[in-house]
Amino acid sequence: MPDSLRRFKADIFQALAHPTRIAIIELLANGELSAGELIAKLGMEQANVSQHLAVLRTKQLVVNRKAGNQVFYAVRDPIIIKVLALMRRYFQKNLKGALELLNEIDNTPADSGR
Amino acid sequence: MPDSLRRFKADIFQALAHPTRIAIIELLANGELSAGELIAKLGMEQANVSQHLAVLRTKQLVVNRKAGNQVFYAVRDPIIIKVLALMRRYFQKNLKGALELLNEIDNTPADSGR
DNA sequence: ATAATATATTCGAAGTATCGAATATTCCAA
DNA sequence: TTGGAATATTCGATACTTCGAATATATTAT
Numbered sequence: 001m002p003d004s005l006r007r008f009k010a011d012i013f014q015a016l017a018h019p020t021r022i023a024i025i026e027l028l029a030n031g032e033l034s035a036g037e038l039i040a041k042l043g044m045e046q047a048n049v050s051q052h053l054a055v056l057r058t059k060q061l062v063v064n065r066k067a068g069n070q071v072f073y074a075v076r077d078p079i080i081i082k083v084l085a086l087m088r089r090y091f092q093k094n095l096k097g098a099l100e101l102l103n104e105i106d107n108t109p110a111d112s113g114r
Numbered sequence: 115m116p117d118s119l120r121r122f123k124a125d126i127f128q129a130l131a132h133p134t135r136i137a138i139i140e141l142l143a144n145g146e147l148s149a150g151e152l153i154a155k156l157g158m159e160q161a162n163v164s165q166h167l168a169v170l171r172t173k174q175l176v177v178n179r180k181a182g183n184q185v186f187y188a189v190r191d192p193i194i195i196k197v198l199a200l201m202r203r204y205f206q207k208n209l210k211g212a213l214e215l216l217n218e219i220d221n222t223p224a225d226s227g228r
Numbered sequence: 229a230t231a232a233t234a235t236a237t238t239c240g241a242a243g244t245a246t247c248g249a250a251t252a253t254t255c256c257a258a
Numbered sequence: 259t260t261g262g263a264a265t266a267t268t269c270g271a272t273a274c275t276t277c278g279a280a281t282a283t284a285t286t287a288t
Binding site for chain 4: 034035036039046047050051053054068069070071
Binding site: 128132159161162165166169180182183184 | 275276277278279280284285286
């Protein structure tokens with residue numbers, strides 16, 4: 001497999017490699033939502049959510065449509081949702097090791113949670 | 115879904131978010147290989163491959179077994195291979211947009227920036 | 229013991245990602 | 259045609275990632 005293809009895949013994974021962006025995709029799994037609705041449901045800074053949406057847009061994981069004042073987002077291809085579903089299964093199967101990992105993450109020193 | 119779970123998933127995606135690590139997983143898809151064999155097939159610096167293996171080990175995507183002088187690596191759970199297979203489908207389905215993305219990456223102007 | 233081989237770790241430089249604050253753009257209503 | 263709401267972009271500080279070079283550790287052969 002050519003390296004350019006691997007870079008492409010790596011890029012998609014990079015786009016998914018942030019809790020907020022995973023949350024966004026999961027929120028969009030059942031249909032489109034406006035940026036404002038996403039911001040409300042996530043309970044995060046407007047600018048921050050918008051930046052994460054920009055990442056997902058750039059990597060083409062989501063599409064958006066303007067409706068007057070608002071912008072509605074949707075997952076571009078359901079395969080991405082399948083990938084997340086697989087990850088859920090992976091988590092369940094590997095619960096034990098996963099919990100250890102989570103502990104490590106949680107105990108990561110006073111890292112104000114980025 | 116709790117945020118800790120999303121952080122866990124994000125962490126796995128982060129581990130997959132590098133072309134070399136994707137190449138490693140793909141090389142291991144058909145069975146275990148020694149670190150040396152991986153290094154040879156990848157044609158990269160020993161230290162670098164070893165560092166990438168360390169990432170995959172830490173995130174528990176691979177397991178390893180020592181045999182005398184050598185260390186053999188294997189993918190821990192075939193779900194991960196399925197995830198990569200899904201990504202291959204995604205790439206094929208979205209070939210057009212993907213190619214544009216690849217172009218952008220390649221043509222990223224003599225990027226002294228960022 | 230000593231050397232040779234296989235693999236892992238540490239270090240520091242350079243690049244990349246993330247955040248909130250501030251600012252800009254776009255669209256609609258009055 | 260001004261004002262307000264929704265969304266996007268820019269900026270700078272801080273944290274994280276990646277690389278090769280150098281070094282360390284472990285295992286076998288001499």
